[in-house]
Amino acid sequence: MLSDDDTGEDIVVPEPDWFRRDEEFRTILPRQADRTKLAKGGITDVDSLLRHFPRRWVDPGQFTDIRALGTLEEGTDVVLHVTVADVASRRMKNRRGTISTVSVTDSAGGFVDVVFFNQPWIGRVLTAETRILVSARIKYYRGRVQLSSPTLLTGDGRIADDERTGDTSMLSPSRPVPVYPTVGKVTSTRMHTLITTALDTVSDEWFVDTIPAPLRRERKLVGLREGYDAMHRPTTMDEVKRASSRWAYEEALALQTVLLQRRREHEALSASALAGKEHGVLAAFDEALPFALTLSQKHAGIDIGGELTGNVPMNRLLQGDVGSGKTLVAVRGMLQAIDSGAQAALLAPTEVLAAQHYRSITAALGEFAAESALLRQENGVVVALLTGSLSTAERRRILIDLAIGDIDLVVGTHALLSKTTIFANLGMVVVDEQHRFGVEQREALRQKAGGRTPHTLVMTATPIPRTAAMTVFGDLDVSTLNHMPSGRREITTHLVPLAQHPHWADRVVEVIAEHTARSQQAFVVLPRIETSSPDEATGAPQPGVEDYAEHLRGASALEGARIEVLHGQMPSQDKDDRMKAFAAGDIDVLVSTTVIEVGIDVPNARVMVIVDADRFGVAQLHQLRGRVGRAGDSSLCFLLSYASEESEAYERLQTVASTLDGFELAEYDIRSRREGDVLGRAQWGGTSSLRHLSVLRDEAIIKDAREDAAWLLEADPALDENRALARLIAQIFSTADEDLIEAG
Template sequence: LREGRGLVPLTEALLKIHRPGTKADIEDARRRLKWDEAFVLQVALARRRHADAQLPAVARRPAPGGLLDAFDATLPFTLTAGQQAVSREIFDDLATEHPMHRLLQGEVGSGKTLVALRAMLAVVDAGGQAAMLAPTEVLAQQHHRSITEMMGELAEGGMLGGSDQGTKVVLLTGSMGMPARRQALLDLVTGEAGIVIGTHALIEDKVQFHDLGLVVVDEQHRFGVEQRDALRSKGRQPPHLLVMTATPIPRTVAMTVFGDLETSVLDQLPAGRSPIATHVVPAKDKPHFLTRAWERVREEVEKGHQAYVVCPRIGDGEDDPKKKQAAEEADRRPPLAVLDVAEQLSRGPLAGLSVEVLHGRMDPADKDAVMRRFAAGEVQVLVATTVIEVGVNVPNSTVMVIMDADRFGVSQLHQLRGRVGRGSAPGLCLLVSEMHEASPARARLAAVAATLDGFELSRIDLEQRREGDVLGQAQSGVRSSLRMLAVIEDEEVIAQAREEAARVVAADPELEGLPGLRGALDALLDAEREQYLEKG
């Protein structure tokens, strides 16, 4: 391997990097050390993929003329070419006797839910059950609502007026009342419910499945690997796994962080979605811009549309006093809060419109009620925290104002912006910031305003944040566990290392003939990280 790649021996590399004679020496040494790092990491991942492929799973092939066909027949539109291709990949995986491990990433609004739903129906057709895990209750309720709407009478199996081929779709969240919850648990054990949608409550010990065949995890980075795992252990044999994320992950990161998952990408937007225009509103330099922003909101509402206003904080006095002090010391005012902003707006620029608030500390029933009123068009302006970041779908909302936008990450802004322009009217997103024009924060906002391509943004995001500890828990990544390797610059190295690693592991999964490599692997993956990798 070393000869094939023209790499210098390790001892020589270490000497050269510490006491280089020439520039070429440094280059040689770095190439060798980078390669080592990438290769060992990819061997670790390849071994995991190999081990996963040895696990048994029940092949799930949809029966012709069953639930899936009935559902496809009711769809009022045709699938995009991308959706069809990805669906095929998923169905091929489901038909094998090893658990599927697939990462489905799609732009905001590219129709991932539909692809996932078709996979779930296929599994139900084949006699299994499918579970969908959502990170928040608002999102679980939203998925449940949109899936039952999409399925129509097919979601009412066993009920009056339901279809013969139908199945039962149940919701399971932590805040449900006991009777509803007991019924949901019962439906799962008996197999009456083919599809369950829930939050972390699905992971609890009490939850038993009749025959769990597929787990769909929505918004991967919100879930610890352990949780994904706990749910997977509910099946009699490991169920198939489909991970969905709307946060585009650059290819190399997908190869390292989710190196144990095969990746599918949905990159076409469904017909009829409108583009979103994004502008930065410099509130400090040009206060009249902000006044104009509120006028724009009013104009949209008068046209019969709806608006979101997003703030970084709730502001009900429960925020940590330490943080407040820190903010004051740092000379920055504390971040704007939902409750204050809502009050100012309904008194001032948006007086006379119906303004409501939504945040994570509200009672779940209230949250659901507000979302329903907003979806029904009774609420014109919703002032919210980032609880609306993922999956909220109100096609009539066309404008979003993000206050203190510099306090959100790039991917987060991109996610939030995906909540508008979901119907036929064009969307508008206004990023309000008081940061100085030359500050890095403003450069970030300008980048978000400049492109709608999530993959491009995720690269920018990564370059600014460093990669995050690829194998460990730290998401934000100032201290990256990679010493020489930079995930973005070294795309080539990583891709080659992945191929070589797959070859080595296929030939010798236990690495019995390669004691040196095993040693390097043990050094990289001290027990705790190996554990973390295992749980993936």
């Protein structure tokens, strides 16, 4: 453990003057055009320039024979020492840009094509008989080797840049060569030149370390300057590995510091204690339940009930798979608040979801639900729905009843937070689908709760693995529903590989028809509204919602079926009317985009067809699949895809088809995709993301960082003595509190 008397403080360097910071950046990039290009990628100063790390490194000293390429696994990085045989450039059809195909051969007599996209200078710089080095990544398409993401190096070890600048970076062929993500058409080589120039010319004040010296020593981490050098001009890959550990820890420390700061700020707030009563509506509701709660529902209820009795506001995440009974747990918590004389509110991201929650809550309450205070019986609960589509008179009536305390539980959209909405005694807020509150919204809630902070429960149907939850929701306590209620029947999922069996699509249409003939309904979901040109890689059609609906209407098997479309570009009222009509059974087949991903509950929907399923993520597919089988009846889900059996997309679809376990899918999703998306907009309100930290691989780092953040904040709560870390946190999470409540 670290102690407060740890010695070896960092050398104190004055904070950089902001004018000089801007001046130094302009010195490195004197051309406004270059600064404009980089600004598109968020590079606007020296800090962001130095933190633009390579996406990979290649070792020019390790060459691969062309004939050996077919023996390597997809994703393998290779470097070829080859001779140019031919170069052909052409404009891409139906798209802006160019394709330059460079045919190359090596000393063993092998031939392969290397394809460069949108680099027209390739065709002008390379000529036959030129000796070059090419780094690329192995990819297979229809059994043939392709070289993707190529980087061109000349035979003497220099990276070739565009002919406009003529810029080259002298790098030893024996050292790893950094390959940077393209930003604003600035090539990898140009980026490397700018970064190394910055490392060599900017003043020492840029290298005030974000990680305090005691923590660096305790965790055996390299310093800031050494870390930059190791990433941008390493001599060995071991240096890159050591530096990567430093950046992962830095990210974890910044994140955990923010989360602990938020937790401490929250714990300093005051809430009303909502202890409930022995013979209140909660007790009567529990006694009337026709089924037993699952074990995890009971545990979550104990946690929530206990926190409601305290004066520190509850701040809890309730996560569970589709159908695990989250709403019931939330209702029980709200009933305890109501038994204590307080009001409860449930906020949903859309009017349709708000209406759905209102119906399900009133149905669950049964005889305990009342439409007004005049009709309320003993242990009755007055429930209201407040949305923007209400008439002026109805909205005014509900607002008055809320203000005088005649409404116990209100369900609505973010309109509940408007200045015109006043509560008599708001005690508990439930937020659907993990949407977070910013500083202004928390203050608005405190004002509505008489200066006290209401207890808050955040629900999500997107399961999060334990370490990911600690990373993303470290400022919240977490309850997990990992048991499914009895009587829940499974959804059978089928992967339909249209590349191999295109006629199977007709059988899927027949299955839809068989269900509509039994007065059951079906969803058909597509990734796009407009039909686009066939995919260049697979040649597969890419239909849109409107055209696919017409295709279904023309199918003889679906003659007479009521088929309608739904997508995000429709007027809000039209969308609501269409979803309500589907819920009422007036539509047999709803052809839609993902606007129904977290959408209306239609118990009669038994079939889900997802067209071009490889275009969706694992979590999206799982959520979409959860739209059917809501009444506990056996249901079907079809994943239609033209992805090849050798592709990662096909493997992803196979995984989704093989399990209904949302937690298992969540772990697979995080392992297989770019983990930077873990901190998406739904969590932080901006574009911040994890670039170095793996929430699965780096569990130990996350735990160490949380321990260190607690030690650091104990000694320096406002980070006055650690301004470099404070500045990094401000840069990473600058928009963290801007988000309100919106659909994910």
